[in-house]
Amino acid sequence: RMLPIVDFKQCRPSVEASDKEINETAKLLVDALSTVGFAYLKNCGIKKETVEEARNTADEIFNAPTDKKKDYVVDRETNFGYIGLNIEKVNPAKPYDYKEAFNVPNSALDPSTEPKWPHELSPNFASLTKSFMEDCKRLSLRILEVIAVGLQLKDRHALEKAHDCMGRKNNMGGVRYLYYPPIKGELELNQERLGEHSDYGSITLLFVDDNGGLQIETEGTYKDVPVIEDTILINIGDALEFWTKGKLRSTKHRVNIPDDEVKRNSIRRSIGYFVFPDDDVVINQPLQFKGDADVPDPVKDPITALKYIQQKLLVIHPMEI
Numbered sequence: 001r002m003l004p005i006v007d008f009k010q011c012r013p014s015v016e017a018s019d020k021e022i023n024e025t026a027k028l029l030v031d032a033l034s035t036v037g038f039a040y041l042k043n044c045g046i047k048k049e050t051v052e053e054a055r056n057t058a059d060e061i062f063n064a065p066t067d068k069k070k071d072y073v074v075d076r077e078t079n080f081g082y083i084g085l086n087i088e089k090v091n092p093a094k095p096y097d098y099k100e101a102f103n104v105p106n107s108a109l110d111p112s113t114e115p116k117w118p119h120e121l122s123p124n125f126a127s128l129t130k131s132f133m134e135d136c137k138r139l140s141l142r143i144l145e146v147i148a149v150g151l152q153l154k155d156r157h158a159l160e161k162a163h164d165c166m167g168r169k170n171n172m173g174g175v176r177y178l179y180y181p182p183i184k185g186e187l188e189l190n191q192e193r194l195g196e197h198s199d200y201g202s203i204t205l206l207f208v209d210d211n212g213g214l215q216i217e218t219e220g221t222y223k224d225v226p227v228i229e230d231t232i233l234i235n236i237g238d239a240l241e242f243w244t245k246g247k248l249r250s251t252k253h254r255v256n257i258p259d260d261e262v263k264r265n266s267i268r269r270s271i272g273y274f275v276f277p278d279d280d281v282v283i284n285q286p287l288q289f290k291g292d293a294d295v296p297d298p299v300k301d302p303i304t305a306l307k308y309i310q311q312k313l314l315v316i317h318p319m320e321i
Ligand SMILES: O=C(O)CCC(=O)C(=O)O
Pocket: 176, 178, 194, 199, 206, 208, 214, 253, 254, 255, 269, 270, 271, 272
């Protein structure tokens, strides 16, 4: 097994943990995230049923006829909505991804916005997604605190403070439902279900189903990440790798098209909860570690999370379905 399993039982959002317990978990988690860049999280506090419900309500969208789904095609301004099969390349050097997706960015939860929720296709999608995102936010803030402890930051709440807008506007994170249909017809050479990429943000919570198929790059080759029941996956994104000057590792990963007939004919589903620093967080401002001298001056050439991530997004151009 390549990825460590980190038991989050003592650190779950609703639990009062002792410093000793937090420190132990923090060490294991940061060890994993600074080497492999991925870890399994056990006892994360989000119920299996909650994830199942969210998945099932998203299935109602994916199972709708194509012309219905077209009504909810992703809005390029807000990033809210549906992305069809063979539309997006997360690896621009590869053919289109053999996947469908539905994006719900954090801004969709802001009271000031009116996203076009697909009530007609899935009546409970909006409410279940909102409460799922609320759960993910709580867990993510807790994980950020534990990571800050593991990194020995001067202020153990420094990372949480940089994510204050999670779940509303001015933060590029959000949830993405992924739906990988059975493989049919001609494929392009080297086509994947999801091309090689690293995530852009701080951390990602990944909820995969039982089908397997995720692979991560280790020492130049892609290796299968086995499914472990009752765990979720967590990984580091580019912005946090950049901010920590490489202490935490953003590892490339993909979902390949399986050779196995049964797997090719199965639907695979996953949900990613993407955590990003708030838009205005300056991620080239060095983090402060315990023992560091006094607070340094603000950098002269600030790179905000928004600027950093927008630059990365330029390489992906979703088209109309
Ligand atoms: O579907 C998966 O397991 C991986 C999803 C992923 O890596 C992503 O959406 O960034």
